[in-house]
Amino acid sequence: MALPTRSRRTPRPSAPLPIVILASAGAAFFIIPLLGLLLRTPWTSAWQQLGSPEVLTALRLSLLASLSATAIALILGVPLAWSFARLTFPGRSVLRALTVLPMVLPPVVGGVALLLAFGRRGLLGGWLATTLGVHLPFTTAGAIMAETFVAMPFLVITVEAGLRSMDTRFEDAARTLGASRWTVLWRVTLPLVRPSLIAGAVLCWARALGEFGATITFAGNFPGRTQTMPLAVYLALESNPDAAIVLSLVLLAVSLAVLIGLRDRWLGAS
Amino acid sequence: MRARVAAALFIVVTLGVASACGPTGPVSASQSGPSGTLTVFAASSLNAAFTTIGADFEKRHPGTMVRFSFAGSSSLAAQIQQGALGDVFASADQPNMQKLIQAGLTAESPIVFARNDLEIVVGKGNPKHITSLADLARSGLVVVLCAPAVPCGHYAAQTLQKAGVRVTPASQEADVKSVLSKVALGEADAGIVYITDVKAAGDAVEGVAIPAVLNVVAEYPIVILKDSQNRALARAFVSYVLSEGRQTLARYGFTNP
Numbered sequence: 090m091a092l093p094t095r096s097r098r099t100p101r102p103s104a105p106l107p108i109v110i111l112a113s114a115g116a117a118f119f120i121i122p123l124l125g126l127l128l129r130t131p132w133t134s135a136w137q138q139l140g141s142p143e144v145l146t147a148l149r150l151s152l153l154a155s156l157s158a159t160a161i162a163l164i165l166g167v168p169l170a171w172s173f174a175r176l177t178f179p180g181r182s183v184l185r186a187l188t189v190l191p192m193v194l195p196p197v198v199g200g201v202a203l204l205l206a207f208g209r210r211g212l213l214g215g216w217l218a219t220t221l222g223v224h225l226p227f228t229t230a231g232a233i234m235a236e237t238f239v240a241m242p243f244l245v246i247t248v249e250a251g252l253r254s255m256d257t258r259f260e261d262a263a264r265t266l267g268a269s270r271w272t273v274l275w276r277v278t279l280p281l282v283r284p285s286l287i288a289g290a291v292l293c294w295a296r297a298l299g300e301f302g303a304t305i306t307f308a309g310n311f312p313g314r315t316q317t318m319p320l321a322v323y324l325a326l327e328s329n330p331d332a333a334i335v336l337s338l339v340l341l342a343v344s345l346a347v348l349i350g351l352r353d354r355w356l357g358a359s
Numbered sequence: 360m361r362a363r364v365a366a367a368l369f370i371v372v373t374l375g376v377a378s379a380c381g382p383t384g385p386v387s388a389s390q391s392g393p394s395g396t397l398t399v400f401a402a403s404s405l406n407a408a409f410t411t412i413g414a415d416f417e418k419r420h421p422g423t424m425v426r427f428s429f430a431g432s433s434s435l436a437a438q439i440q441q442g443a444l445g446d447v448f449a450s451a452d453q454p455n456m457q458k459l460i461q462a463g464l465t466a467e468s469p470i471v472f473a474r475n476d477l478e479i480v481v482g483k484g485n486p487k488h489i490t491s492l493a494d495l496a497r498s499g500l501v502v503v504l505c506a507p508a509v510p511c512g513h514y515a516a517q518t519l520q521k522a523g524v525r526v527t528p529a530s531q532e533a534d535v536k537s538v539l540s541k542v543a544l545g546e547a548d549a550g551i552v553y554i555t556d557v558k559a560a561g562d563a564v565e566g567v568a569i570p571a572v573l574n575v576v577a578e579y580p581i582v583i584l585k586d587s588q589n590r591a592l593a594r595a596f597v598s599y600v601l602s603e604g605r606q607t608l609a610r611y612g613f614t615n616p
Contacts, residue, residue, distance in 0.1 A: 204544055209546055210546075227530050323533065327436075327508045
């Protein structure tokens with residue numbers, strides 16, 4: 090509406106028929122499974138299922154673990170993103186590739202790697218247990234760690250992209266006006282990349298919430314301690330399919346809300 | 360110790376890809392028997408034995424191919440109920456077989472083809488000196504069991520109840536192989552699995568026998584599925600399992616019904 094003359098001059102492209110057909114098939118491929126889930130949902134007992142102690146326990150643990158994972162990812166991931174965006178040091182690209190590797194690694198492999206590093210017989214796990222008395226496998230801390238491992242890369246690359254695309258002249262101006270590096274970071278850089286920080290944190294949280302493979306491999310499965318929602322869905326599918334469907338629906342709703350919430354930030358930026 | 364970790368890792372990696380290097384059966388190519396591809400859903404605990412049986416069956420009946428889908432019996436039953444296409448289902452317990460019978464998905468009544476006993480699995484050398492089910496209740500011991508929804512978890516609960524032992528597991532694993540790998544990796548001190556799993560794991564773990572009075576015997580029923588596209592081949596496979604297959608099963612630690 091803002092530019093009526095322009096939109097009139099460039100007519101809408103009409104799509105060739107094969108494209109329309111293939112695109113519809115592609116869209117259907119995503120929509121049909123969701124429809125399947127919605128149509129099989131036992132709506133009448135849905136609230137009852139949601140209120141059951143097992144579901145509530147899994148829900149509570151999932152929220153705790155995913156929010157903790159996001160907090161850790163912010164504390165460790167933002168400095169990492171800043172280092173990748175602002176510093177040049179030998180091996181940077183290799184290090185960067187290693188830190189985003191969990192995005193493409195099968196999560197189960199991540200879980201095995203975590204076990205070999207932080208398990209009782211692992212690289213650091215033995216030392217952690219004997220000197221600090223810290224046990225990670227089979228604990229909620231282990232579940233949080235597994236989620237952080239898989240989800241933090243989403244925050245790192247989002248924040249890094251934000252830092253790279255921001256106008257660094259604001260930082261330069263602040264520096265010439267006598268602000269310390271720390272002040273510049275807190276008062277100029279971070280406020281400027283706030284949209285990326287929020288988008289990265291939300292993506293990271295959503296990924297942590299859906300984490301399955303690394304969690305069940307590294308932290309195991311025990312209700313109230315390490316059985317997060319996706320694990321509960323997997324096991325409920327075998328004994329109580331209705332509960333599994335309702336839990337899946339909750340995860341679906343959360344994911345959808347995240348995507349819709351981020352839509353403006355993402356599509357608006359491009 | 361490094362060798363041990365490597366051995367444990369090796370087990371974890373190869374659990375899903377059991378070797379198919381059993382002795383070759385006599386080849387009788389002249390037989391004009393069944394042909395085509397057969398899909399068999401089988402409990403994870405059958406992985407090694409059925410892979411061997413499948414290879415032997417293919418040699419006995421040239422032109423056939425047996426494909427396996429190994430998973431927890433309850434997962435498989437759920438998959439079949441959701442419409443997964445296959446010819447034969449071999450379960451590690453009766454309740455999951457009953458689910459399919461009630462859903463009208465079986466072609467005939469199932470036959471028990473093997474039994475399996477439970478055993479306590481511990482790390483190599485039994486470092487925590489576990490000798491009985493009662494030892495599993497010791498404090499400071501990390502014990503993992505199968506989840507109650509999975510047959511091995513159901514059986515483990517039964518045997519612990521018989522022994523009057525209360526165990527708080529560190530984890531309720533989704534299948535029996537996960538219990539085994541947690542012990543093989545040294546993350547858990549002990550678990551309750553099938554004898555056949557301890558046998559298949561080789562040197563990385565050791566088994567501690569559970570006395571027969573306290574043990575729970577798992578029954579393995581096999582059935583042809585109603586939606587089987589190749590019933591002749593399915594029947595040939597089931598009868599092979601019930602005849603020559605028994606020797607192979609015994610070699611992997613199963614007992615005959």
